[in-house]
Amino acid sequence: MSRRPYRRAVSTTSWWLARPRYIRYMAREVSCVFIGAYTAVVVVGLVRLSDGAAAWGAFLESLQAPVSVAFHLLALAFALYHTVTWFNVTPKAMPVQFGEAQLPGGVIIGAHYTGWALVSALVLFLAGV
Template sequence: MSYIRKVPNTWWLKRKPYTLFIVREITCVAVAGYCAFLLYLMYALRQGPEAYAAALGLIMSPTSYVLHVVGLLFVLYHTITWFNVTPKVFVFYVGEERVPAVVVAGAHYAGWLGVSALVAWLLLGTGTPG
């Protein structure tokens, strides 16, 4: 008779990588929540200036700041996880030598920084565009 060990509900506390994994899974909720909020903002925008102003008012609250910071951290955690996976998925060889993981992941990080800089420039571009 073989013995089957039960997996305790706390299995994800047993080892740090499991805990980090579960935390990452939970971050999805935050990401989804933020998406819903963005949709709500767009909805408010469509409802007219007053509704939009009210929605913006919600954002300005201290609670909202805290939620945004937490949301940002979660999204960053998510992003870093997936960027770090990219070398596993995109495997390139130059001759027999595999392109090192740092190069593949690094390219993603560089692209991310580039896009972020572009967005920042568009949004905060000191109002010069005509």
């Protein structure tokens, strides 16, 4: 007997290109980079605001640059992608069972969207919009 099990190498850099589902997964994970960057922009904005009206005005001006608009659209797309894909799997992560009946997944997903809308409305209300 001469066993010699062969272990195939797994690429550490390009493995996620192998299947569409891995690409979708990576897109969801990568969304954190854009959301992080957006958070940094907001923090910069706060600093500029504390620097006075002129600094704030210049900051608002810079946001209107094409590069900035493109970045915000991209960040929005990734944030939405993350939200939708994440909410879609919530029935799996948080199933609700009443007796023998299972709460339909749509209800759980719907509850998340409702919660999201309510929190957003609250934030907007506090912001005085």
